[in-house]
Amino acid sequence: MILAWKEIKNNKAKFSIVGSIILLISLLTFIISGLANGLSQDNMSLIKNFPDxxxxxxxxxxxxxxxxxxxxxxxxxxxxxxxxxxxxxxxxxxxxxxxxxxxxxxxxxxxxxxxxxxxxxxxxxxxxxxxxxxxxxxxxxxxxxxxxxxxxxxxxxxxxxxxxxxxxxxxxxxxxxxxxxxxxxxxxxxxxxxxxxxxxxSNSEFLNTIPSYQAEQMTLNMIVWFLIIISGMLFAIFFYMMNVQKLGMYGILKALGIRTNTLYTMIWTQMGIITVSALISSALLSQVFQSIAPTSMPYSLPLTSTIQLSILFIVVGFMGATLSGIQIKRIDPLQAIQQGEA
Incomplete structure (x- = not known):
């Protein structure tokens, strides 16, 4: 935790850029999800209000x-x-x-x-x-x-x-x-x-027999999933580039007895700090958007949807950061130090 926080403080610009991109992607995802929910209600509230x-x-x-x-x-x-x-x-x-x-x-x-x-x-x-x-x-x-x-x-x-x-x-x-x-x-x-x-x-099967509902929801949900996957790829690329630049430092740390699990924990902590901060900001902004959106716009973003999407972002970010750290496990301390000196 201490190592992770120190690195964030020493590289504020890099982490701020990534955090801003995650904020924008998650905000866009929340808004599209709100539109999908709103359009779903505007399209089929009659059927959705039926009991099971x-x-x-x-x-x-x-x-x-x-x-x-x-x-x-x-x-x-x-x-x-x-x-x-x-x-x-x-x-x-x-x-x-x-x-x-x-x-x-x-x-x-x-x-x-x-x-x-x-x-x-x-x-x-x-x-x-x-x-x-x-x-x-x-x-x-x-x-x-x-x-x-x-x-x-x-x-x-x-x-x-x-x-x-x-x-x-x-x-x-x-x-x-x-x-x-x-x-x-x-x-x-x-x-x-x-x-x-x-x-x-069933209720959901009947809704999917209605072409307008199925096409509309499938398109919007596909956009949401693509944005979530893009956020995971962004984390993987960002931390991969960071790790390449720090091979020498990782070699020294491993030579000093720092375990690979500790280095992974540092990456996960950094990912968590960036993601949670961005998600809190984007969730608040999406709720503000809900309050100022025109009444003619079918927009609805329940708290449960916000929480579910946030969990997905964290899981995908965790996976992306983990993939980027595979090279840390393979680092040979002496070789990494020599590459860092070169």
Missing amino acids: GTFYMAEDSNNSYAQSRIDEKKQMQLLENGGDSFAFSLQMGNLKIDSNKQKNVSLMTYTDNKYYQNIDNGEIVLDHSLKKEGIKAGDQLSFRQSENSFEVAGFVDDARFNHSPVVLINQKDFNNLFRTQAFQIVFSPISNKDIDGLNAY
Whole structure:
């Protein structure tokens, strides 16, 4: 610890540069992770708020909810034996806010269940984000698919699908709008109960069947992982170059009886000091960014995500520093001293 700290004090410029780079990389990683979480909520908060259970779609749906049509007999079988199971359907539509303005929305209808309120004919319940459009309870609205008006009966929190606010609507009204009777999906709180003719999905598996969600999250998560790997490579290169410059010193230390483990501990300590300092700073800055980010930006960085990413940075940094120190183990004291003198 003492050796590590002395070297940092004697080489402030070098360690400050590396620390600054790690700070910027980790800050960028935190921000992208916050965007990934925020976009995930903005895209699929409706589904993410479901309790753990099983989603069923038709076997011939090609893993697409839009192509799924649940057979009525199988639907009744699930609803009768599945406790709090319910069937639901989702369709994209256009809500007319006024004569000159429309809003893309996801319409959802469902059978009776304990998770969503019953909605009467001619009524709709909207996601709370539509309040920003000036809509309030009691307003009369219509859809592009029909000139019939619907009364706004209330609002629900965090109900978004495909980056659109969700509109909850009565079954008969939904059927009239989209000319369909069959439900697309059945949700059951019972896990992995196989039904002939239906495909079963866990919550995460069902989310991954939705192309927009899968592509979006895969891209952002790939960027996060690349940044973490780059930070590990940065540590490996930095400490490798430092070790090359200090072969003579390491030779002298080993000749004096300093053990290889002690030299490794010095490198790990330096890595820890740089990484932890950078991570604390970047974590604070990312939380500040969260407080000043525009409300229109879907950004969410929970403390658990920050801690998990920080642990990953430390682990990858530890691996990079360890790889750079392999040459220390192979140092021959006499040869290293001669190279240092040369």
